[in-house]
Amino acid sequence: MGGKILVTGGAGYIGSHTAQLLVDAGNEVVVLDNLSNGDRALIPDGAAFVEGDVGDRALLAEILSPDFDAVLHFAGYLVVPDSVADPLSYYRNNTLNSHGLIETAVNAGVKHFIFSSTAATYGDAGTEPVTEDTPPNPASPYGRSKLITEWMLRDTAAAHDLTYVALRYFNVAGADPTGRRGQVSKNATHLIKLAVEVLTGQRDHMTIFGDDYNTPDGTGVRDYIHVVDLADAHVRALDYLRRGGDSQVLNCGYGKGSSVKQVIAALERVSNQKVNALTGPRRPGDVAEVVAEASRIRGLLGWQPRYDDLELIVKTALDWERKRIGQG
Ligand code: UDP
Secondary structure, three states, X not given: OOOEEEEEOOOOHHHHHHHHHHHHOOOOEEEEEOOOOOOHHHOOOOOEEEXXXXXXXXXXXXXXXXXXXXXXXXXXXXXXXXXHHOHHHHHHHHHHHHHHHHHHHHHOOOOEEEEEEEHHHOOOOOOOOEOOOOOOOOOOHHHHHHHHHHHHHHHHHHHOOXXXXXXXXXXXXXXXXOOOOOOOOOOOOOHHHHHHHHHOOOOOXXXXXXXXXXXXXXXXXXXXXXXXXXXXXXXXXXXXXXXXXXXXXXXXXXXXXXXXXXXXXXXXXXXXXXXXXXXXXXXXXXXXXXXXXOHHHHHHHOOOOOOOOHHHHHHHHHHHXXXXXXXX
């Protein structure tokens, strides 16, 4: 077992699922979250909680005592269209705040850093699965704000005694199958979250953003990955670094694409209800297909997904939403 672990954004969707697994594995975890998009109730029992902002360098320096050996950095903004409308707040929150955190971690002698990166660093890569060697070409300030942090980590690891893993998430969805936590964000823009809001009567309908793409059924194709598998990838990445593994950038997807229509059909099967989905125009900035080439993470970390099943992903998302709004 290593030292203490700081989890920024540990009251959020992916951070809280990961914090739970770290606590379950016997780690001492400190969650730092400003609760802007997270929820105190998602923080696992057994983790310490500091309510504060990851941009607060004095607070970071206070928290990061020499008994910390790792930082897992989830805190950040993540809505692509918002990043187009307000790029500077994305560069502040995702890039400047990461700079402050990396610098404080290095000064405190923290050895390992795990970073929430994104498939948005690739941009429109065409229809082939994207490998970690596909040149990044982010199409949004969001993707660029994350890519710059990857570069800061690369350069810092070359100069200092720090190793890191940047995990490039594909489309994360689903919820803890035991019902302890799931997605809580208010103004959701993600397909599965929106579709379950329709199914649970919180929205009248949803819109399929374009059915004229060059894909098998004309709708957009993405690589949906269950949040617990993603959380497990973080735990394995930390084990890997603690065992002396060198720094890596790794795709985190299943390597399998599902279309918007396939996602909706899976939800209709597991719920036995019809999703009221209208077809509308393409959403600006969307690309036809984004699927991971995902063999490197399996080979390096021994990561073996347990929830690689679209019906299971949408069912856990729906079960959580029902529970969250008191229908479950
Ligand atoms: N999508 C859709 N309707 C919605 C939200 C999303 O048709 O209300 C589509 C979107 O065009 C894309 C896929 O669902 O093809 C996944 O979009 P999401 O916003 O969940 O994730 P992204 O891939 O944009 O990060």
